[in-house]
Amino acid sequence: MSLRPLIRSALALALVTAALPATAARFELQAGRSYSNSHGANTAFVEAVFAPQPLGQTRFTWAPDVSLGWIDGRPVATDDSRYTNRDSVALLAAGARFHFGETGDWYQPLFFSEQLAVTNHATHALSSHYQFVSTLGWQAKHFSVALRHVSNGGLHRPNTGETMALVGVAFDL
Template sequence: MSLHPLIRSAFVLALVTAALPATATRFEVQAGRSNSNGHGTNTAFVEAVFDEHRIGTTRFSWSPDVSLGWIDGRHLANDNGRYTMRDSVALLAAGARFHFGDAGDWYQPLFFSEQLAATNRTTHALSSHYQFVSTLGWQAKHFSVALRHISNGGLHRPNTGETMALVGVAFDI
């Protein structure tokens, strides 16, 4: 499989990221386990979350959010169709992380993010080169935990998706 969709997406993401202000950038290095159809594998992400912006006069805020991820392949005995689970998948994603509340509120560290991703390979779980990434998590100053689901939203079959639990360390630059 070609890296073409991933390279094209990386170029677009680099242009968008260059236009964002570099102030208050949070970097997270995350690792965990992903599950698809009852089969687990290791996964890792590097994520950058940029400066927070209020949505009008509401208590909601959003931050630009970009990720580079890796989902390891699986070696399954019955894996012999067109879409297998053997290949590892790299993905590049961009979207927004949303919070509710003010800085002192106990629930403000909870977040939801939505991203669009491009992958370098297709698998049984991620059967198209473009995916939706949904994350529900909690972030402290230097720590994060999250549940993430990656899927093409049923746009192409098979579509079992990847669901993962991640733990991360974070630092601000």
């Protein structure tokens, strides 16, 4: 297994991060378990969330959100000889994290994020190099929990996707 794609992804994440406003950056280290067709694999993410901005005149805020992730491969037999789940997948994603409410509201720590991602391998679960990443979670000052789904949205078959539960530690810069 070559580390070259992961190194390229890390450099791309560093460039994207450098181009975003450096104010109020929140970094999260997340780990958990991902499932595709009832088969599990370990997963890890490094995520950077930047200063929230109001979304028009609403009570919603949005913040730029970039992440670098890793999903371990798994030896699962498939009927498709072109795609397997044996390869680990590195992904680089960028999008936005949304919150509702004012600071101090009990529900304000809940968030939803949408990102577009590129991957280094096509697998049975992630059968194209471009993916959609949807996350529903809760964040405290130094802790987060999230449910995340990565899929190509049916743009290419097979499209089983990866669904994961993540726990993270966070720190602000």
